[in-house]
Amino acid sequence: MEDPQSKEPAGEAVAPALLESPRPEGGEEPPRPSPEVRSRPAPGCWRQLPRPQSALGTPFFSGVPQKVQLCALGPQPLPRCPAPWLYPRETQQCKFDGQETKGSKFITSSASDFSDPVYKEIAITNGCINRMSKEELRAKLSEFKLETRGVKDVLKKRLKNYYKKQKLMLKESNFADSYYDYICIIDFEATCEEGNPPEFVHEIIEFPVVLLNTHTLEIEDTFQQYVRPEINTQLSDFCISLTGITQDQVDRADTFPQVLKKVIDWMKLKELGTKYKYSLLTDGSWDMSKFLNIQCQLSRLKYPPFAKKWINIRKSYGNFYKVPRSQTKLTIMLEKLGMDYDGRPHCGLDDSKNIARIAVRMLQDGCELRINEKMHAGQLMSVSSSLPIEGTPPPQMPHFRK
DSSP, X not given: OOOXXXXXXXXXXXXXXXXXXXXXXXXXXXXXXXXTOOBOOOTTOEEOOXXXXXXXXXXXXXXXXXXXXXXXXXXXXXXXXXXXXXOOOTTEEEEETTEEEEEOOOOOOOGGGOSSHHHHHHHHHHHHHHTOOHHHHHHHHHHTTOOOOSOHHHHHHHHHHHHHHHHTHHHHHHHHHHSOSEEEEOOOEEOOOTTOOTTOOOOEEEEEEEEEETTTTEEXXXXXXXXXOSSSOSOOHHXXXXXXXXXXXXXXXXXXXXXXXXXXXXXXXXXXXXXBOEEEEESSSHIIIIIIHHHHHHXXXXXXXXXXXXXXXXXXXXXXXXXXXXXXXHHHHHHHTTOOOOSOTTOHHHHHHHHHHHHHHHHHTTOOOOOOEEEETTEEEEOOTTSOOOOOOOOOOOOBOO
């Protein structure tokens, strides 16, 4: 169910732009290095460089000794681009794996900046990808038989991760052995009123589950049950219009404990948590931290242990594609990935299927969807991405509260 929660902004810190060096008097342009040959430091050539001056003529780092810096005394040609297949522009020769092609000019880093040569190749390739136009990105993705829909930033991320996978095939193989076999997508629908007054008690009225196979990247099965509310038994006109759930459907439905038991039995039949490693996934934090938490209290159930950790796909999407939280709503994520919503919005099962489509595209683009939120002592907490990937425990029916 759509929620108004705020998400942590996902992005990288941007360094302030460097001040340009002042031009010589008379307006003459300072000499530039040859466009075909850039300077590289020669071994053993050192010189004390002047300290940078501010606009007022004072050093930027007043009182701090300026380090001796390396400067070039002789020009040396740059090494060629390690991934010529990425950049078709005819400006400069690039060479990779014994093949030559035309490529864009780029700036390399010293080999000492990388712990392994493969990461140097990946970093340089990323620079080439960043300089490609949207049409070039689509052409290259099409050449590799990859999805070509999406905004430019998404296309760049997709191509970068494809190349990274090719270079780190062994690492990816080891990762696949420890990753989830299945992801269960859940998107509750709950009772509501227009304006959602703070005193209103939300009760779950639809419990959908979509079972996504991470190996085939296909929806393997679905579960859907309506739930009879026990506090606000009559659905508001606003709720009926928003969710499409009718009063007759909830009147004929089971109570939440009965439906939860059916969900758990269904998950056990799929051998989740026993034979297969799995995780839950939601569109935001509220499904688990609010709706399920409140519903368990209303039904006098303890919070189910298997639902204490989950993947918040909004947070994963924002961090992976480096977009602000305002661009992590369901319809916007679909749009940015070049997809349209399929089904009826605010139908729990249709919402879950569309969330699964986003998850599939992110996995195809190289995203490591992993648990990033949990409930601890009744409070919502983040889970560090540096922790090992752990599967969700086998589903068990929680005990009733005393």
